Every structure is written in C-alpha cells, then in structure tokens.
Amino acid sequence: AQSVSQHNHHVILSEAASLELGCNYSYGGTVNLFWYVQYPGQHLQLLLKYFSGDPLVKGIKGFEAEFIKSKFSFNLRKPSVQWSDTAEYFCAVTPNNAGNMLTFGGGTRLMVKP
Amino acid sequence: KAGVTQTPRYLIKTRGQQVTLSCSPISGHRSVSWYQQTPGQGLQFLFEYFSETQRNKGNFPGRFSGRQFSNSRSEMNVSTLELGDSALYLCASSLGANSFTDTQYFGPGTRLTVL
Numbered sequence: 634a635q636s637v638s639q640h641n642h643h644v645i646l647s648e649a650a651s652l653e654l655g656c657n658y659s660y661g662g663t664v665n666l667f668w669y670v671q672y673p674g675q676h677l678q679l680l681l682k683y684f685s686g687d688p689l690v691k692g693i694k695g696f697e698a699e700f701i702k703s704k705f706s707f708n709l710r711k712p713s714v715q716w717s718d719t720a721e722y723f724c725a726v727t728p729n730n731a732g733n734m735l736t737f738g739g740g741t742r743l744m745v746k747p
Numbered sequence: 748k749a750g751v752t753q754t755p756r757y758l759i760k761t762r763g764q765q766v767t768l769s770c771s772p773i774s775g776h777r778s779v780s781w782y783q784q785t786p787g788q789g790l791q792f793l794f795e796y797f798s799e800t801q802r803n804k805g806n807f808p809g810r811f812s813g814r815q816f817s818n819s820r821s822e823m824n825v826s827t828l829e830l831g832d833s834a835l836y837l838c839a840s841s842l843g844a845n846s847f848t849d850t851q852y853f854g855p856g857t858r859l860t861v862l
Contacts, residue, residue, distance in 0.1 A: 665846050669853075676750070677837065677853040684847050723790065732844040733780045733851055734803040737790035 635660035637726050639738035646714050647746050654709040654741050656698075656724030663729040666707040668698055669737075672720040680722075683707065684729075694718070716747045749773065751840050751854035759860045765826040768857045772819050772840030778802075779821040780851065781813060784835040793836075796821055797844040825859075833861045 640655045658664065668680040681692025688700040698709045707724060724738040752771045760766050772779050781793040792805040796815035813823040819840075825832055835856040841849035 676855055677839075679850055682850075725790075727846045729847070731846070732797070732802045733778055733795050733839070733841055733846050733849070734792050734805070735780075735782075735790075735846070735851070736792065737782075739789045 635664065635726055635728060635736050637724055637736055637738035639722075639724055639741050641741045642739065643742045643744075645744045645746065648716055649713050650745075652709070652711040652714045652718070652743070654722055654724075654743070656707045656709065656738055658705050658707065658724075658726045658736075660705075660726065660728060664726045665729055666698075666700060667725040667727075667735065668692065668696070668707075668709050669723045669725060670720050671723070677723070680709070714743075714745050716745050719743060719745045751838055751852055753836075753838050753854040753857050755857060756855065757858045757860075759862060760828050761862050762828055762830060764828050765824060766828060766859060767822055767824045768836055768838075768859070770821045770823075770838030770840070770854060772821070772838075773852055776840040776842055776852075777819050778841045778844045778849065778851075779815055779819065780839045780841075781821070781823050782837040782839065783807075784837055784856070785833070790837070793823065795844065802844055828861045830861050832859065834859060 638657045666683045671677045683690045691697045725735040778797045780795040795803040815821045837856045838854045839851040841851045843849045
C-alpha cells in the first residue's frame with residue numbers, strides 16, 4: 634500500500650518569504666501526485682497535479698511543485714507568500730489507473746504573518 | 748454551477764446508533780468518493796463509487812458502507828457507532844473515475860459527533 638509523508642506539520646512565515654513544503658511518498662509503481670489546499674472555513678481544493686511529462690508543475694495562485702522520481706518527492710513551492718496563503722496544505726497520491734482513491738499526507742498548517 | 752453538497756452538515760449521535768450521510772455531486776459528475784478526516788488519522792479514503800458500482804474501498808470495518816444511486820447521489824452509512832467515528836466526513840465528486848483527467852471537487856463535509 635502507498636503512503637505519504639509531510640515532514641513539516643506547522644510552518645510560520647512572514648509575507649514575501651519563500652515557501653517549500655516537503656512531500657515524500659512510498660509506492661513501487663507509477664503514481665499520480667496532487668497538492669490540495671484547505672483555506673480557513675473553505676472546502677478542500679486542488680492546487681496542482683502531476684501525472685507525467687515535465688516534472689515541474691505549475692498550479693493556481695503562483696504555486697508550483699517538482700516531482701523528483703529518484704527521491705520519491707513532490708515538494709510544493711512558492712517564491713513569495715502572501716497572508717492569504719494561510720491554510721492547510723495536503724499532499725496526496727494515487728496509483729496510476731486506481732481511480733480516485735487518494736492517499737493523503739498528514740497536512741502542513743501554514744501561517745503567514747502580515 | 749452548484750458545488751458538491753452534503754447533508755446534514757452537523758450530526759450528533761450516541762454510541763450504538765447508526766447514521767446515514769448524503770452527498771449530491773456536481774451535476775454531470777458520475778464518480779463519488781468518501782473520506783474521513785480526524786485530527787489523529789488525517790484524511791483517509793473510505794470508498795469510491797462510479798455509475799452505481801463500488802470501485803475502491805479503504806481499510807475500514809464493515810460497519811461503514813455506502814451506495815450510489817442512478818442519479819449519482821451517494822449515501823454512506825455507519826452502523827453501531829463508536830466514539831472513534833467522530834469525524835468530518837468529506838465527499839468528493841468528479842466527472843469520471845480517472846484521476847489522470849478528472850479533478851475531484853470536495854464538499855463542505857458532514858461533522859459527526861458520537862457521544
């Protein structure tokens with residue numbers, strides 16, 4: 634069975650700081666990778682996803698993620714965070730051709746200080 | 748376009764009772780998945796339905812069951828409730844069952860409290 638680890642449980646940054654959230658997964662086969670975000674009081678929503686091709690994926694709101702196959706990692710980055718990026722971020726994985734069965738990491742709570 | 752709706756939004760039950768939660772997917776979506784979210788275990792996959800058929804099932808006891816109707820609406824049922832079943836239950840819908848092409852859209856969840 635696959636698993637996902639997010640090493641940073643809580644991150645506090647000041648506005649304009651750069652962000653990198655770590656995500657590692659364990660699975661022997663081909664996977665589809667996702668980052669979801671949950672803003673305070675809102676639904677879980679998709680930030681970006683990776684299936685194949687260019688390992689650097691760009692998502693909404695200036696976020697990007699890089700898939701490094703040799704490290705089983707899919708880290709999320711943003712060059713300059715804003716107060717509105719305060720949220721909980723979840724990395725998720727599903728084996729290729731396994732439908733919509735997402736395995737989520739434990740989440741990272743990001744607080745951006747104005 | 749209306750999003751995923753879940754009813755009820757909040758529910759309080761006592762141990763031993765059973766509960767049914769409902770999810771209405773976005774119009775035209777045929778796949779519905781359910782997740783349990785708790786502070787201790789995080790987000791865990793329960794089951795996935797596509798065209799009234801269960802495609803995948805997570806590692807939960809048989810007390811957790813679900814179904815999907817011909818209009819794609821889905822229900823999940825938990826029988827013989829335990830304190831540990833207290834959680835936020837999230838429903839997600841997508842056009843199809845291919846995570847490669849079909850983005851999952853999540854609902855607001857049903858907050859279940861078991862006393």
